[in-house]
Every structure is written in structure tokens, then in C-alpha cells.
Amino acid sequence: MSFFGFDPSGPPSSGEKDQKLDTLDFEETYEGLGEQDEDAFNDETFGADVKEIGTNFDFTGGLKPASKPQTVDPNLSYAKAAQVDQVIAPMASLWNEEAKTASSASSQPASEQRVLSLEEIEAKLRQPQQQVPQMPQMNPYMYQQQQQLLVAAMASGQFPNPAAAAQALAQGYFPPFQPGVMPFMPFQAQQMMQQGALGQGQQPQQVHPPPAGVQVPQVPQVPQSAPAPVQQQQQQQPALQVPQALQSPPVPNAASPSSHSAQPVPQSVEHKVPSSASAPSSSAVSAPQSVPQAGSSDATGNFPPLGYDEKPRKQRPQRQNPENLTQEEREKLWRRQNKVSAIIRCSGFMNPRDKDFVTRVQLSQIVTDDPYNEDFYCQVYRVLNSSVGEDDMSSIAQKYLDQSGHRLGGREKRADVALQRMQQQVSKAVTVAKERGERTGVLAKEGALGKVSVGSGKQPRKQLVINTTGSSDEVVVPKENVYSKSSRAFQLSVIEDIYSQVLKLESLERENQERDSKDLWNALRLNDTIETSNTVVSPFISVLSIDKAMKVFNRLFHFLNPEQKIKLMEAIFANLHNIDVVMKGSYANYVNENYEIPKTEKSKIELFQMTVMKTLVLFVSESDFQQVLRFVVLIVKGGNNNVLFLSTTKIGLSLITILVSRLELIKQEFSAGLSPQDLAQWQTIYNHLFQALEGRLATIFPPYLSNDDARKVRNSESNSDDSYIWQFLASLSLAGLLSHQRIIVDEIRNEIFGSMGVSKDLKESGDLQGAEKHLSNLNLFLNVMGLKASESDITEL
């Protein structure tokens, strides 16, 4: 296939092969034009007679005989040649006057043609035969469609390339239809021209003696076609416009029957070209021969394009008696036809394939072969928020159909067909997206004016295109990006590392693949240490108070192996007092603020309880006795002050409660499985724990929750739930001996009676619910010792 249809092999003039290749050198071609005063080609440009053109416009390299360009009538100016432009010639033949001028203009070159030698004529004969088969290559897309095929065959079959067309023109051959014009001429345009001809009240061409020109062959065929009688009718009623409107085709291109095949058309072309080119005098005879071969198109002769053959069929019933219609009906019909033609004027420009292609382009912007990277939010959101997991392809197809108002199925209720087709489109688009693969990145080219980057819908053009080519093995981190290990930036980077690993593992989990938690474990950096304001801890402990680290805790914990889980738990229990959120949750920090814990800290504590502590509790509730005991040891080992400090925090107190009650639960329910050493060890640890608190047990009550008149302070938190304190006391007395219980009761006697008093006051003021709540919390503790409190009394159970 040649570029733009230009035949690189040169004009196929076999008869000229023996001619000498006269090469020109510069001195020969330069005719001293530069020295001339006037513009040497003024005349040629403006249409004066051209006597000599010389070799200036001979681009054939001398292969062409020098006489060739001059086969154009020397008396024919360019302006005149333009008048008989190819575009007009065949259509103009529908008019009388124009047809005459056109034919007279073309008759001159026609007469010129007789000068051709026999060999040249033979070459002409062969030329279309050789080139017609190339047509599918020239424009295969056109061949996919019937109308386009026909028109293309008509047009380009005769003149496969501009060079040949030009040559033929130069030799006086005017094609019946023009290359490059007809294929794109809407059917209406043809009709307009026909109507125009009719509007002049003139009979089609057969009335006039056919001119000697080459157009003759197709001229008689117009009357042969079905519309001819109607046109005569129209002439009888020139004022009536209805028939004109009737002529507008009911169905545009797309509806053409597929009975035409690619073969017949070129055949007919082959026949036509020689007959018209070589023997103009016999063209009237040869043209009818070509007609029957022009596929199944009936008497349309050289006019097979654009559903022409359908028109008579569909319009015949309406046309039969336009004069029988009343004026009103006619007007109605006329209006209706006008409307129809307005609608279809722009319809049918795209064939189904075109539409499919456009749809695919649009879909390719939407679909992706990698939805979990490019469309993660939407994908997961849908999964989380819909009970039914829908098939992705069909949902996209359905959505697209819904939103675009596409009706691929046509007017009939074939939504399922449309959906099916759309699904095919989606899958095709996905395939294309896959094939494109990694190449879809943003393209960046560096030019003299800077960088030009081409974005796509998915990856918009970046404002900054960072050149990565300069990256070497040694990564030089800018000074401002080097942060100390104690900085917040470092902490956040630790968390993001963890997130990256978690996301990777979650992806593997979704795919049911093998998972290795090693990278995640390393990302926790438990063996690393950083300095905080107070102490030296591992980075993970230091970041555990940051919201997003708390949120990821459960997710990361899930991926650790049992060994790693225990290690992590031990690290947490050993550093409980170093965790920021625990530390800042102690009321002891806020003596000067009326023990008011800041709001941000309170919300952090809540978040910690919801996230980290939930996971810890779940793990502890499944751990064995020795394991839980080790956790308690880690807390106690921190020293008496550590235990005392933790007991002033909600988180610390809750965690100790959970550990102790877990141990007591195992001890009571599975005592058979426990060795005496285990029990003895637990007793020792408990004693340590108790000693740390002994004498200061009252301090576990934050002053704002205390009901001891000596300690109590009232602030915004005073009405919050104090059950966690009573739960701690309950578990402590449950694990202890009677002596321990006595000490406990003794130390918090004021709290017990204070709570009873509050309950009594609440009951008197009518708040039965509040009173009940206080009593039930108190009884959590008292019940362990076989006691029961009411508003005024403590009795044995």
C-alpha cells in the first residue's frame, strides 16, 4: 500500500518503458528564471494560455514523456479546467446546460485521447485491472460496509490513486464519478442535485442527444432507474413540493442489504473503464453491459451507492398518487418528510463498528485490568456496602448503558442484547488495557521548550515531571529529608511502612496466597530503639499512640505468626507505661487542671480501647496460664511505682484487671491442668502486685470519680462510668486471700460508703436508674466477698 494512495512504481505506462530516461542536471532545468523581471508564471497562475510549462512541474523524473503534461489541451486554461472540475462533471450532466458545457469541455481532452498509441491504450486497459485488487488494502475499513464499499469501488476503483486519476484526466478521461468526492457525499446531496435538476423542470439527460463525451455511459442509466417515472410526474406538477420531500431516503446507508459483494463491483469498474476510456463512441453500448454485473443492484446502473436501490421499493406506494392527496395531507406528508430528512441527515455517519470503536475508547477510560490498584476505594467500598457481590463486567456494562442512554439494541426491547454487547465491549476494553500494560504511563518528552507530557484519563498529566534517569545507586537524601529518629516524621514513616506491608499481606490474603510476615515484623522495628522525651523505647511503642497506628494494630496483628504475636504482646506489656496514650491518660498529670484530661487525650484513650486493647484482650482470653502470668510479671517487674502509676490510668487498670481475671478464671475452671509451681508462682506475683498497691489503693479512684469526701473533685468527667475501677477491685480481691480482701475493703471504705450515699441521694431525687447503676458497680466488688450493698446497708449474700 502506498502512502496516500500514491503509486510509487510510477505511472504504469508499459509503452513508455523503452523510452530513454532523460536525466536532467541543474543547468538544464535552470532557465534563468531568476533573472527575468516579471513573474514568469503569472499567466499560468491566472489562467492565461499556457504554451510551455517545461520540465518544472515534471515530477516523474523524466520517466513520463515530455509530451504527457501537455496532453491537456494547450488552449484549455487552468481556470477552465477548474470549471470542469471532477466534482461537478457527472452531476452537472443532470442539467442540460451544464451538461453541455461539461461535455464540451471534456470533449476536447477526449479528442486528444485518440492520439494515444495502441500500446498506451493497452496500458490503460491493464491499469485498472491490476489496481483494483489492491483496493481492499487501500482502505479496508470501507470494505466492511456495503455502501462505502460500493462508493469506494466506484470512485477509487477507477482511480486507485491520485496519480492515475490525474493522468486519466490529462488524457481526457472524465470519470463518471469522482474519486474522493463520492464516498463522502451524503446521499441527500445526490438527491439535492437530482432535485435541483428536476426543479428546473428539465427532463433527465436521455432527452438530449448524448454528447460525445465520456459521461455518456452513465447518462442513459439515470432514466433507467426507478425514480425516472416519478421525476416525470414531478414535472407535471412543478409547484408541488411533496415528491421532492418524498425523495429523501427513508433509510440511510446503514440499512443497505448485504447482497452486494466486493467482487462484482470491481468487475463492473473494470469493464467500464476500458469502455469509456478507450472507445468513447461505443460507450453507450458498453455501459449497459456493465450494469448487470454491478452486483445485485437493479437498474441503478452506475448509481449503486448509498441504498439507492432501496429507495424505489420503499417509496413507491407513497408516490403512486401524490395528486390524489389533499392539500392538507400533502402538507402533512411534506412536513413529516422534512422532519425525517432532518433527523436522518446526520444519521448513519457511523456504522456499528465505528460506534463499537468509540464505545470501546470510552470504556477503556473507565475499565481497568487492575481495579484493585486503580479503583481500590470503589471496589472495596462496594464489597463492604453491598450484600451481593456483583459481577464487575456486567455492572460496568449496565451502568454504562443506563447512564449513556445507549441503545445498542435499537428501538426494539432488546436490552439484554445491548447489555451483552456492552459486556463484550467491556471485556474487549479490559483486554486492550491489559495489552497496553505498563506502557500507559505518562509520557514525557523533553524538548527545546521544556517537557511535554501526555497524560491519560487514568493518569492525568503531572504538573511536575521528575526526571528519574539520573538516579544512581547512591541515593542522596536531601538534608531536609533526613529526620531524627525522635521526630514525628520518622514516626509517621514507620507507620506508613507498616501500612504498606499490611496492604501487601492483605492483598495476598484476598488472593489466597502464601504469606510471609517477615517483612511486616521488620517494619515494626521492635528491636530498634529511639529516644523519646522520657525514655528509650522501640519505634513501634513510640508510634502506638498515633491514631493511624492504633487503627492498623488489629490488621497487622492478624498477620503475625504466634511467636511474633507473643513477642509483640510482651513488648507492649513491658512498655505499657511508656506508651504515650497510657501515660497521658493518668489523672496524676492534670492536678493543676482540676484533673481534667484533655479532650484529645480522651478521644485517643477511647480509640486505644477500641483498637489495640480489643486485640490484646482477645489474645489474652485465648492465652494459657503461663503466658498470661508472664505478662503480669512484665508489668510487676516495672517496679512498684510502675504498677501504681498504671493503676491511675484507665487503660493500665483495665489491662491489669483483664490479666488477673484471666488467671483466676483458668485457675478456677482448669485447675487440674495447672502445676503447683504455676500456682505458687502466681501467688508470689500477686503478692508483689498487691504490695505495690497496698496503702495507696484509694488512689486508683480518680478524684473526679471518687465519692470519698476527702478526695473528691468534680469536673466534666465525674458522671462517667466508674465500673472499670470496681472491676479491678473485684478481680484483685478474687485472686487474693481473705487477708488481702480485708485490706482492700479497709482502704477503700470511704469509697464504698460514698458510693452508697450517692446512690441514696439519686434515689431520693428520683433518679432510680442512676442509683441502681452505682449500686450494681459497687456490688461487682462486694459480691466477690459474699457481700451485698443497698442504699443504706451492706449485708451478706
Place this chain on the structure above:
Amino acid sequence: MLFFSFFKTLVDQELKNDVEIKGTLKSIDQYLNLKLDNISANTAKYPHLIAVRNLFIRGSNIRYIHINPSLVDTNLLQDASRREAMASAGDKIGGK
């Protein structure tokens, strides 16, 4: 694609370009062009919007979009942006 992915899941929103428009989000494409239905705007200031019921807004003209926070899964949004950041940093997650 993160924002496209994100907005696809939204139902209700408010939009602000030079004019402030409130409406129900009907459709969105990869350029964040919006289709809004049942719009309301400050018609005292922009009377030409009185008769308009639905709108198509070119995404590049939009400055802010106000969204009902309850409709946003922030944790998921963060994860989605992390995945995208990882992908653009060359540390792409292969699977789902």
C-alpha cells in the same frame, strides 16, 4: 483515578465553583466531570440558574466539593491512596 474511584461511590454532594451549587450527584467520569440533579444555587446572585434543574459541569471548573462526611469511608480512602502511592512509587501490589 483515586478521586474518580472515590466519587463513584457518592450519592449526595454539594459543589462549588465560582457559583455555589448544591445538588445530587448523578454521574461522574474520569475527568471528574459531574452531572448534578435537582440543583439549587444562590439564585438571587445568579438568576440565570433559576430555570436550571440539572447540570453538567466540566471537572476542571470545580474548585471545591463538599461532601457529607458520613458517606466517606476515611480508612478505606486512606488505604486506597496508600495503594496508589505505592503503585506510583514502583512498589505496586500485584494482587487484589
